[in-house]
Amino acid sequence: MIPTSHYLFLSLGLFTVGVIGVVTRRNVIIILMSIELMLNAVNINLVAFSRLVGSAEGHVFAIFIITDAAAEAAVGLGIIIAFFRNRETLLGDEMDLLKW
C-alpha cells in the first residue's frame, strides 16, 4: 500500500509545476491550462485525505472544484476569444490596456 504522504508529494509536484507555468509562460492559454493543473493537484490532495480520515467530504469538495474549473475554463476561454478578436495576440504581457 502507498503511504498518504506520497499522494501529497505527487500533488505538491503537480501544483508547483502549475505555479511555474502560470508565472513564467506568456501564452494565456497555457496559463489557463496551468491553473487547471493546479486545481487538479488540489483534487488529489482532497481525495487522499478523504481516504485517510474516512469520510466522503473530500470527494464532495473535489466535485465542487471540478465544477469551478469548468466555469473558470468557460469564462477564461471566452475572455481569450474576445481578447484575441480585438488585439490579435495570445500573449499575457500584451494584455495591458488597464496598465498605466
Next chain:
Amino acid sequence: MLDQIVFYFFAALAVISAVLVVTRRNIVQSAIFLITALLATAGIFLQLHAEFLFIVQVILYAGGIMVLFVFVIMLINLDVSLHQVQFNRQWWLGLVLALALGAQLTVAIAVGRSGLPLGEPAPATMLEPSTELVGKVLFSEYMLPFEIASILLLVAMIGAVVMAKKKV
C-alpha cells in the same frame, strides 16, 4: 504490488506530462499533454477507489473542459505564437519563487507527519466512499453549496456567451 505499480506509473505519467504542458512550444501539444496529465490523475483516483470521481474527471475534465480548450485552440491562430518568445521577462524570478513555494509545502508535509499518520498507508478498513455515499453527502449536508455551484455554472455560461459573442 499491483497497487504500487499502478500508483507510481500514473504518478510519473502525471508529473512528466505536467512538465511537458508548461514547457512545450506548440499549444496543441500542450493541450494533449494536459489531457494525459488529467487522465493520469483519473487513474490515481481509481487507485484510491474513488470511482465516481474518476468518471467525473474523465467526463468533465478530459471530455468536456479539454474539448473546449482544443476547440478554442483550433479557432485561434497558431503559427504566429510558435515564433514568439515563450517565457516572460521575469521568468527566473517566478521560477525561484515557485520553487520556494514548493520547498515550503514540502516542509509543511514533513512537519505534518507528526500530527497525522501520513507516513503509513491509509487503513484499508476505513470506509471507501462509494458513489451512493458521495451522493448522499452531496445532497444532504452540502445541498446549499451544490445549488450555489449550479448558479456559478449558469453565470459562467452566460458570461462566456456574452464575451464570445461577436457583436452584441
Next chain:
Amino acid sequence: MHSLIDFLLTYWVQLVCAVIIVAVLPLVAGYIVLMERKVMADMQARLGPMRVGPHGLLQPIADALKLLIKEDIIPDEADKAIFWVAPLISVTAGMLAMSTLAIGPWFQIADLNIGLLFIVGISALGIFGIVLGGWSSNSHYSLLGALRSAAQLVSYETAAGMAIVGALMLAGTLSTREIIATQNDYGVWFVFAAPVGFFIYVVASIAETNRAPFDLPEAESELVAGYMTEYSGFRWALYFLAEYTNMVVVASIATTLFLGGWLRPFAGTRAFNFLDFLPSVLLLGVAGYCFYRAPKQPVKIQKMVLAAVGAMIILVALILAAPLLAPAGSFVASMKAGLHGAFWFLLKVGLYIYLFMWLRFTFPRYRFDQLMRLGWQFLIPLSIVNVMGIGVALVLHRHFGWSHWTAFPLTTILTLAVAGLLAAAGEKQEKTHAIVGEEA
C-alpha cells in the same frame, strides 16, 4: 513472479475477454460493413459485393488486406506526431468502452459499480481523435469537419446523457448487470416504461456516431470526407474501425438500458418458454438458406465455402439447443444462461444497428444549423422533461401507490404533449431562419 501468477489466476477470465474483444472486434466491424453494404444494396435494387467469396462473404477480409498494404500518406504540412496518434485515440476509446459491456451474463471484463457512466465517459474521449486528426491534417475540409464534429458530439452527448439518466432512475443502479436484473424484476423492458427516452437516445446516438442523417462531420458531398479527408490506408481504416466500434457501443448501451439486455422477450412468463427454441430455429433457417444457395454458386470453391458456412451455423444452432435438451441440473443445461444471453444480446444489438442503416439509406442529411437546432431546442429540453416525467411516475408509483400501468403511460403522454409543443415552436422559428443572418 508469484504475484504475476496470482494476477493471472485471478483475472484470467477478464484477460481472455479482453483479448477476444481486441482480436475479434476488427473482424466484427468488417462484417458490419459487409452487412451495411448488403442492406444498402438490397434497398437500392442492387446486389452489393458478390465477387470475393460466395455472396461477398470474404469481402471484409479482402478490404482489410487492401487497406493494410496501401501506401500510408502523411501530408507534408501536417503535424506529424498528432496526425499519427489521432486515429489511435479514437480506436482506443472505442475499445476501452467495450470493457464494461455485459454481452450475456458470462461475458464481461469488469462489472464496475459505475459501469454505464464509464462507457459513456470513455467513449466520449474518442472525440479527441476526431478533433486532433482534423486539426493536424492542416486542411480546411478537415478542420471544418473536426469543428463540426466537436460541436455535434458535445451537444448530442448532453441529450443522450439525459436520456440515459431517465433509464437509470428506473434502474436505480449504474452497473450494467444490475440494470438488466432490474428489468427482469419489473417484467418489462425500459423501452416500454420510457419510450420517449428511448427515442431521444436513438436520435442522439446516431448523431454521436456520426451516422446519416447526422453525418455532417464526414459529409462527403460537402466536406469531401471531413476530418478523414487527408487520411489513407491503415490509418483511415482505424477511423473506420472506431466508427463501427462506437456503433456497437451505443447499440449495446441502448440494448442494456432500454431493450432488456440479454433477456429473452417475455423472460418472466412461463407460457412463452417455447421462445427458448427460437435461436436454434432461426439459425437453422439461415443454415438452410445457405445450403439452398450453395449449389447455385458459380465456382466449386464458393459452393464449398457456402456449405461450410451453413455447417458452422448448424453447429452454433446445436450448441444453442443443447442446454435445452440436456437433463436439468447437468453441466450442459447450466450453460443456457450464458449462451442464450449472448445470443439475445447480439441479436438486439444487430437489430439496433440495422435500424441505423435503414435510416441512413432513407433520409437526406441535415444541415448544420438544423442539426444544432434539433439538438438544443428539441432534444435537450425534451430529455429534461422526460427525466422529470419519469421522476413523477416513480414518485406516483412508490409513494402514492399508483400502479405501473397508469403512472408511466400518463407521464409518457404528458412528455409527448411537451414534445408536440416544442416541435410546433421549432417550426415557427424555422420559417424565420431560412436565410442565416443576411444583415452581417
Next chain:
Amino acid sequence: MADQRVPFATHADSTVLGADEIVLNMGPQHPSTHGVLRVKLRLDGEKVIGSECVIGYLHRGVEKIAEHRTYTQFAPYVDRMDYVAAVSNGLGYCEAVEKLLGAEAPLRARVIRTILTELQRIASHLFWLGTHALDIGALTPLFYCLREREEILKIFEKYCGARLTTHAFRIGGLQYEAYDEFEKDVERFCKPFDKRVDEYESLLTGNRIWVGRTKGIGILTAKEAIDYAASGPVIRASGVKWDIRKAMPYAAYDLYKFEIPTGKNGDTFDRYIVRMEEMRQSRLICLQAIENIPAGPIMGKVGKVLKPPPGEVYHAIEAPKGELGYYIVSDGTTQPYRVRIRPPSLINLEAFDKMIRGHLVADVVAIIGTLDIVLGEVDR
C-alpha cells in the same frame, strides 16, 4: 492570371477566427461539384459571404472547332457538350442548320425527334434527381433513378447504337428509321413511369429533412431570374411561364398538349417540384406522340454537300436544362464562319453567387445541384 480578378483577398495564413473569414476552395476535385467546377467560397464560420465560380477546366474549344469542320462533321461535337442530354444538343444544332439552309425535316422525322428528345429530358432530369438527392445526403434515390434512366438509354441504343453521345439526328432529318418495336418500347417505358415518379416523390417530397434542406434555399425571384437571363426549370420555378416549346414551337411540339409547370417561391424545393412535374409532362408528350407517328420519309432534301447561303441564324430549343441556343454565321462555304452556343448551364450558373450568399456551406452543394449544371456545357 485569372486570380488577379478575385474580388477578395486570399490570406494564405488566415485562420478561422483571426481574419474573421476563411477562403474555402471547393473543387475542381470535389465529390459534388458535378465535374470540374471550382468554387471559391468566402466563409464566415460556415456562412458563405461571397463566392466565385472558376470555370474552364473542361474547355475544349468546341466553338472554335466548328470553324474548321463542315456542318455535317461538327454535329457529333455538340453531343459532347451536355453529355447527359446529348439528343437535345443534336436537335438544336440540326434545326439551326436546317433553318440556315431554309430546309425543314419531314413530319415523321420531327415526331421521332420529339419523342427521343422528351425521353432524353426525362433521362437528364432523372440523373439530376439522383445526384441532387445524393448531394443532399439521400443515397437511395440515385439508384432508382439510374434504373429508369437505363431503360431510356436502352431505347437509344436500340435506335442508333449509342447510349450516351448518341448523334441520333442528321441535318435534314434522321439517319435511321425507327426500329420495329420502337413504339412498343417507348410505351412500355412511359406507361408505368408516372408511378415511378410518385415513388421518388414519396421518398423525398414529404420528408421533413428534405423539405428543410431545400425550402427557402437559393431563392431567385421572378425579376432576378429574368435579369440573370435564367431559363429552363430555374426560371419556371420562379413563377415565370417561359418555355420555348410553347413560345416558339419547334420539332413537333405544336401537335401535342402539355402543361408548363411553374413554381412560386423560386427556391430549391420549387425547382425540384418543377422538374418532377416536367418528367410527368414529358411522359405525356411521348405517349401522345407514339399513338400516331405519321408515315413518310425521314430525310428532307438538303443535298450531300451542305453549303448554306451567307447569313446568320439563331435557333433555340428547350433543352432539359434551359434555353439551348445556336447562333451560326455562314459565309457561304461548307464550314461555318462562326458558331456561338448559348449553354443554359453557364447562364444559370451566373445566378449562383446571388443564390448562395447568406447560406451555409452545406447549401452550396444543394444550390449547385439545383442549378443542374453540366460542366461539359459550361466550359464547352
